Amino acid sequence: MATKKKSILNRLYIVFVFSTLFFIAIIVKLISIQYSEDGDKYRSLSEKRTIKNDTIHANRGNVYADDGSLLATSMSRYEIRMDTYTVDAQVFEDGVRGLANELSKMFGKSSSHYVQKLRKARANKNRYLLIARNIGYLDYQTMKTFPIFNLGMYKGGFIAEQSTKREHPLGKIAERTIGYDDYRGAPGIEGAYKKYLRGKSGWRLKQRIAQGQWKPINDNNEVEPQDGRDVITTINVNIQDIAHDALLGQLEKFEAEHGSVIVMETKTGEVKAISNLARTSEGTYYEKRNYAVYEKHELGSTFKMVSMVIALEDKVIDTSTVVDTDGGVYKIYGRSVRDSHRGGYGVINAARAFEVSSNVGLVKLIYENYKDQPEKFSNKVREFGLDQKLGLPIKGEGQPIVPHPDDKNWSGISLPWMAYGYGIEMTPLQILTFYNAIANNGEMVKPRFIKEIRHQNKVEKVFEKEVLNPQICSQETIDKMKELMKNVVKRGTADNIYSPDFSMAGKTGTCQLDYGDPNTPTQYIASFAGHFPADDPIYSCMVVIHRPNKKKGYYGNIVAAPVFEKIAHKIYRDAPLLEEIPNVQPEFDVVNQDYGMYFETSNATITKVPNVKGMSGMDAISLLENLGLQVEFVGNGKVKRQSIKSGQEIVAGTTIKLELV
Helix, strand or coil, X not given: CHHHHHHHHHHHHHHHHHHHHHHHHHHHHHHHHHHCHHHHHHHHHHHHHHEEEEEECCCCCCEECCCCCEEEEEEEEEEEEECCCCCCHHHHHHHHHHHHHHHHHHHCCCHHHHHHHHHHHHHCCCCCEEEEEEECHHHHHHHCCCCCHHHHHHHHCEEEEEEEEEECCCCCCCHHHHCCCECCECCHHHHHCHHXXXXXXXXXXXXXXXXXXXXXXXXXXXXXXXXXCEEEECCCHHHHHHHHHHHHHHHHHHCCCEXXXXXXXXXXXXXXXXXXXEECCCCCEECCCCHHHHCCEECHHHHHHHHHHHHHHCCCCCCCCEEECHHHEEEECCEEEECCCCCCCCEEEHHHHHHCCCHHHHHHHHHHHHCCCHHHHHHHHHHCCCCCCCCCCCCCCCCCECCCCCCCCCCCCHHHHHHCCCCCEECHHHHHHHHHHHHCCCCEECCECEEEEEECCEEEEECCCCEEECCCCCHHHHHHHHHHHHHHHHHCXXXXXXXXXXXXXXXXXXXXXXXXXXXXXXXXXXXXXXXXXXXXXXXXXXXXXXXXXXCCCCCHHHHCHHHHHHHHHHHHHHCCCCCCCCCCCCCCHHHXXXXXXXXXXXXXXXXXXXXCCCCEXXXXXXXXXXXXXXXXXXXXXXXXXXXXXXXXXXXXCCEEEEEEC
16 A cells, blocks of 8 residues: 555656646746847747738829819728727716717618617627728718717727728819829829829838737827829810810710820920720720820821921922822822822812822822832931830820831832821821921920929929920921911811811821721721911810711711811810900091990980981990890891881880891
């Protein structure tokens, strides 16, 4: 028995010794971790698993139109949560119904719903209960005053997570030009100027409270974010709206695949409006791609202006040079160049060939003068810079194509095809830049989208006009081209948009697509480029519409030119372009006579209807209305007849009708 008891004691001693050694080892390890270099590593590892720095992204700067209207802005959005477990039991009981009532008023669900939700969360020790997502700043400030929440994070369990959302106040208008900078990429102005717009991020300490859930440790951020700079664009909201509506209406009318329009200020190169719309399968239109910047295509007849400028500048032709349009068909190397007008235009001069957009006329003028030196023509196009990108800050600009005799695919028809816009490819903005140079008396300026950068309403950087070429050609050639473009609208292919009320100048274009494939149905690109007013240009404009419904029309004058006309008309109407008139006072006998008649009549004591025959309509209406009569009139000029004979007693409110001639 003694032996058995001793054995048990020995075993206990052994267990005790091992337990003591194990305990000592733990103490030693803890001391080692606490005071050795490994201790810092383990403490850091522990903190990483339970505490983190959460990045707070800065608000992006605003994007403004030229008049200060918002084009893009960052809106603060908040996600509200509650640590129901940290709230004192008595505080919770006293305030839960009040909090539920306020939440019910704000979000519409019943007060009992929120009481039940809050009590259940507290019973489950939920420290990260979701209350609301995506609320605005004003609602966030209001919720901070609710019962319990008004005690703050530690006593009231109020947790607010801030984020930002980019908004475009104009909606889809100019969306691709304004752009964005997120998971979709960085196109447009937002992408091009992101280094100014982004700002600097801040950070906030958060503690892990459950799997995948993190709670802010402090009420305030450890480092506050710094908001980005504001970008002031050249876009004019009124002109942008006009351009968008004009393009959309025409796309819908002709059921076109897509189109673009650009309005640029002539002297500065500031882009005042740019719209790009594409058709959906449902037949509606939206901003799909920035076609004006990225999409290069053959130009068709809008390139004829470049051909004319080269030929006039080289003095191989003049506007009076005669050309035979050969019955509307000109064959070269087994291929035919055709005029849209069946039978051609007969024998005409170069000016008329341009005005009526004769393919045969332009091709013959260019081919017969450059066929022995085709490189001279190609080199001139390149001297204008039309083979190079404009170097826009907005990414995605298309690379223009200008054929040259040194190219492997150059052939005998390359030069004549170039003469009327085939084989050459450019983007709408690139060819508009050349047209704008003609309107600007030879100075080619780079299209500009940005005026300045501001921070806290202080100007930090100004973007000045950038000149690409101070003089692309002689003033003599420019003056001739301006006159030709004016005549295109007055008596040429675009006479359908002519108006005596406001002057316009430009060139139509109709480009055939897939002309090399006999198995593909023929489609067209309709275009129009020009400027207004014709004599003293303020704006240049380019309209391009792809693949209109051929049954409804496809020529540039029918499909594209009306967009240009609508834009010019509305800009004239909404913001009249007035000329200054010298301060002179010419003497006109007729005016003095009318004034004398009006003065004499109006200063008499009148109780009877006066004889206003022979008076100017303006004076007669003013006089009769001042006598208490209601005036209706037809025509303009002087009064020929009046419905109430002179001498009758005046009855206030009686209607008198005037016939003016």
